[in-house]
Amino acid sequence: MPTTGGRSPVMSDVAKVAGVSHQTVSRVVNGHPNVREETVVRVRRAIAELGYQPNSTARALVTRRTNVLGALAVDTTLFGPAQTLAGIERAAREAGYFLSIVSVDDLSPDGVAEALDHLVQQAVEGCVAITPQRELAHALAALPGPRPLVAVEGGEGAGFPVVGVDQEQGARDAVRHLVGLGHRTVHHVAGRADWLEAEARVHGWREELLAAGHVVPEPLAGDWSPRSGYELGHRLAERRAAGEEVTAVFVANDQMAVGVLKAFHEVGLRVPDDVSVVGFDDIPESAYLTPGLTTVVQDFTRVGTAALEVLLGALESPDHADTPVDRTVPAVLRVRDSSAPPSA
Amino acid sequence: MPTTGGRSPVMSDVAKVAGVSHQTVSRVVNGHPNVREETVVRVRRAIAELGYQPNSTARALVTRRTNVLGALAVDTTLFGPAQTLAGIERAAREAGYFLSIVSVDDLSPDGVAEALDHLVQQAVEGCVAITPQRELAHALAALPGPRPLVAVEGGEGAGFPVVGVDQEQGARDAVRHLVGLGHRTVHHVAGRADWLEAEARVHGWREELLAAGHVVPEPLAGDWSPRSGYELGHRLAERRAAGEEVTAVFVANDQMAVGVLKAFHEVGLRVPDDVSVVGFDDIPESAYLTPGLTTVVQDFTRVGTAALEVLLGALESPDHADTPVDRTVPAVLRVRDSSAPPSA
DNA sequence: CTGAAAGCGCTTACAG
DNA sequence: CTGAAAGCGCTTACAG
Missing domain, CATH: 3.40.50.2300 (Response regulator)
Structure with missing residues (x-):
């Protein structure tokens, strides 16, 4: 069995084992066409043999795409925000993105700025912000931060799309x-x-x-x-x-x-x-x-899913970032036993 | 005002404006000693002027440190896991880490493997797993995945530290x-x-x-x-x-x-x-x-904090990664009105 | 279908 | 105290 001397294998290690150049390995890894079937098999085998994992950091550096989305949450301890976050996470994962979360405890402009900075530092490609407080929504609109951004339950007219329950x-x-x-x-x-x-x-x-x-x-x-x-x-x-x-x-x-x-x-x-x-x-x-x-x-799950849909849309066509999207999820009355006609 | 022609400024742009080499900019950004005070000032000014943000991806590539921690959560919709996650997030942020979460919906070995892979792909430096189900805890122990790893409420003796309430x-x-x-x-x-x-x-x-x-x-x-x-x-x-x-x-x-x-x-x-x-x-x-x-x-917050403490400890001294640090947070009885002596 | 070259934006030795 | 060089592990043209 080939070894890489303790360090984890890189693309050129795979290339060496497969007897090809590292570019060809890259093509196989990324599913490019125009690679001979036999070569693909050889490379695949080498990858498996070495347990090679592509280095996402290196890839991100050259593609300028980190594949990570950010979520700014306000108080994930509350029922609504926690549910929404779960919906966002699932939708992000299904779309092939990583989700990095930062919750903001401190709603002062400085606190919000710091949270946004945390996301920017990480080079997220986009962000959904759960912004139920008026103050937070306003701070978000005024501050520089990750873009595109979609707000959940935030105020309208702040310059970014808003998704939420009616x-x-x-x-x-x-x-x-x-x-x-x-x-x-x-x-x-x-x-x-x-x-x-x-x-x-x-x-x-x-x-x-x-x-x-x-x-x-x-x-x-x-x-x-x-x-x-x-x-x-x-x-x-x-x-x-x-x-x-x-x-x-x-x-x-x-x-x-x-x-x-x-x-x-x-x-x-x-x-x-x-x-x-x-x-x-x-x-x-x-x-x-x-x-x-x-x-x-x-339906918080639906809110989370809708938020991610809008974000993904903005990511794909930055020009149409303000295209009207279905942003409002209807609320549904559920009648049980605590309501009845007034007693006479 | 200097411009970078539309693209976001990089270190060498700052260097040019400040009249130094990009290495010197790097030193200033990273707070290295041995930079002349006057140079520091000049570089700082250039950074502010251009609105320069260091590229964390490039830094991660060379330092081999992504600064991101992973959280594997089971069902953030439940009270306990959601609370714990919030505690972990806060502790991670305070320690200067980013937190990437992935929840696992599918508890089959394949589902868990996929979730772990998601974290590995992201090159997290460490991971805390909220693993309340026996099956999940076992899958985690058997599968390759991010390391070091600390489990919350997982089973003992799986080869990684466990933190939880007694x-x-x-x-x-x-x-x-x-x-x-x-x-x-x-x-x-x-x-x-x-x-x-x-x-x-x-x-x-x-x-x-x-x-x-x-x-x-x-x-x-x-x-x-x-x-x-x-x-x-x-x-x-x-x-x-x-x-x-x-x-x-x-x-x-x-x-x-x-x-x-x-x-x-x-x-x-x-x-x-x-x-x-x-x-x-x-x-x-x-x-x-x-x-x-x-x-x-x-006290879920305390559990989250403790989990991150253990993880950080393992990160700092990988040799002592298997030091017995299984931390247990005591549970506390709160007596209210639903319990009383049996009626005679 | 495949490889040699260049470069993404940084940090880390190494000189001076 | 500061800069020239090398290199992190990939992808993207560019040849062939």
């Missing part, structure tokens, strides 16, 4: 469902005020209520956490106890809905008999809460 | 808590049989029960999902209705515990009055379930 439509569907059940108004426990998704859901909720000719109560500002849902649930219960008409609540995510449910349970408010509750996200637990939570499903 | 101790603590409350036995809803963590929790549960001189009931095999918890919860309720003594249940994760809680609620079994329930993981929802779930906390 938050407003999802919120409207939730409210319409509740209104259709006969509720005369719907309260809202909102997500973090600095998140664009929270804003869009507030907007959809308000618009739908207005369209139905109903009163729009003051929304309660949460932070996505079960704890905030719990606290605001108690706040709503107090309002109800004080005489306000609280018969239906649209909660901006399922985790907060868990807290709302607990608060209502503690004060003896029955769901859905006394108050209906609708969430957003459809986390795995939602169907198995008591009662099963009516919610708005976001 | 599952068995966590399970024992949960059971001891329940037994200490006065329960004469504790039932168990287990996780997926092919997961090492599920196995370790079963083992800890059994050992503790045995140590306390109690009967060990047949465990019920779930799959981590709320749905399986729900179905098995009903199974347990039936057993109880049939006269079996079911007063305490240790559920292998919180998501299944959610399902168990729902099942018990449906048949009118009160928690903790009739049956105590203890989970595992401490997902964000757990404190806000009804009742608040007693559970075993896993």
Whole structure:
């Protein structure tokens, strides 16, 4: 068996064993036509014999293509971002790309700049950014960074394509469902005020209520956490106890809905008999809460896939980078047991 | 302003502007000593002026260091793996490395081999593998792949360091808590049989029960999902209705515990009055379930950090790569409202 | 169908 | 303290 003296084999080692030049090895490795079948076989055999692995760094240097895509994630600890990231990863791998991730903990301009720099240093060919916060989306637009870039759930009009779930439509569907059940108004426990998704859901909720000719109560500002849902649930219960008409609540995510449910349970408010509750996200637990939570499903996998599709498109035809692509994934209402007509 | 005619500036462009050789630019970029202060200033200025970014690919080719670490993840959609990955990412970034992730959907030897190959192709300098399934851990040990490698929650004795939470101790603590409350036995809803963590929790549960001189009931095999918890919860309720003594249940994760809680609620079994329930993981929802779930906390962030520490150690001293550094992060019982003494 | 030459953008000795 | 030379492992024209 041929040896390379301890170091890992390079292309010319394979060439030597196969009795050809290293260019021919390169042709075989890259599947070029115009190589004699017999030569291909000989080279293949030499490759297998030596356990040769092409050096991707050397290839990248000359082709100027690193084959790596970047993902800028905000908090992969949250359900949505984690799901989306998984979808992106899978789509990237299937497209033959490597995926390098960097999460940004620090949302200050400096923090974001540093994260972007991390990606640029790595010479990613493109990047998808999960940018749910308004601040982040703006920083991204202003800063130099990897291009092309597509944003997930970021704000529109920032100069790059945006892919995301139709938050407003999802919120409207939730409210319409509740209104259709006969509720005369719907309260809202909102997500973090600095998140664009929270804003869009507030907007959809308000618009739908207005369209139905109903009163729009003051929304309660949460932070996505079960704890905030719990606290605001108690706040709503107090309002109800004080005489306000609280018969239906649209909660901006399922985790907060868990807290709302607990608060209502503690004060003896029955769901859905006394108050209906609708969430957003459809986390795995939602169907198995008591009662099963009516919610708005976001298909994060599809968002991830769509984001990568748009990115790949921009990579292939940089000129058409602003071609209109299908960037919005519909949200789907899933009715379970936590919503019902108001009791008479 | 100097131009580079459209292409991005390279080291020799900077050299020209600064009036030095490109080697001197290299010295400045890499912070080498023995460069005249005035020269440093000139070079720095030229770098800023041109917006020069060193080409990491070219550097990697000659230094043979890519500065990228790999992460092999199994299902980043699950709570634990996602958290761990986030911890690894942060630790890698702080150590100055890039992190490339590849998730493996297909657990067959071929699927795992492909995922490993993806990492090898990328010339990662090291890799951490989140390998909760027995099969995956074994495949990893048998297959060629990136080295050094550290496994998270993988099986011991596979030839590489393993970092993880002490599952068995966590399970024992949960059971001891329940037994200490006065329960004469504790039932168990287990996780997926092919997961090492599920196995370790079963083992800890059994050992503790045995140590306390109690009967060990047949465990019920779930799959981590709320749905399986729900179905098995009903199974347990039936057993109880049939006269079996079911007063305490240790559920292998919180998501299944959610399902168990729902099942018990449906048949009118009160928690903790009739049956105590203890989970595992401490997902964000757990404190806000009804009742608040007693559970075993896993510090995934710490696991991720520890994994990277071990990997970095192996990178620095390859000779001591097999030093026994199997690191174990303790699990911590968090008592809430779902566990209480058995009713008389 | 195949090989000799050049070069991708750096770093590492080696001189001076 | 600084520069000329060589080379990392590939791919891309260019010949033949």
